[in-house]
Amino acid sequence: MKQDTIRRNLYKVLRKTGVPRERIVEDAALKEELLVDEIDLTCFLFLLETKFEVEIGNSELPKLESVGSTIEYLQKHCA
Template identity: 45%
Template sequence: METETVTEKSLRRNLYRVLRKTGVTRENICLTASFYEDLNFDNIDWTIFTHYLEGIFNIKVNDDELNSFANVNDTLLYLRGELVYSTN
């Protein structure tokens, strides 16, 4: 798998872009937002989220990893581990 260097700002911006494509409003996006309780994700939302997450970040997320995402910050932490991270 190819990795690319990303900045924190770019990482968050692209993650929030994925969430927006899933139908989440800007007002509801925050790091502590729970996918189930705050964002009301259902199976269709997860499918759309996974599609855009994999496409935008050029990664493959398996079901076990996806099931570990309880909130937006969990996804951000996962992405930091998958991509080469730069503090620039």
């Protein structure tokens, strides 16, 4: 999957979890800057797995600490 497609779909997922449009930048940390709490994270993961048709295990969660690291993860794991 192309990086632009991943970025666009990730943006849509973040918007659905309530992240304000102006806060979504590649170096933004999910918890600290985008203020994603545990409930938001659960919703984020569900939407991410659904949108990208990928399964994210609990051991993979620490790799998804920012928008940029999530894009990198999805590039490696999406067809």
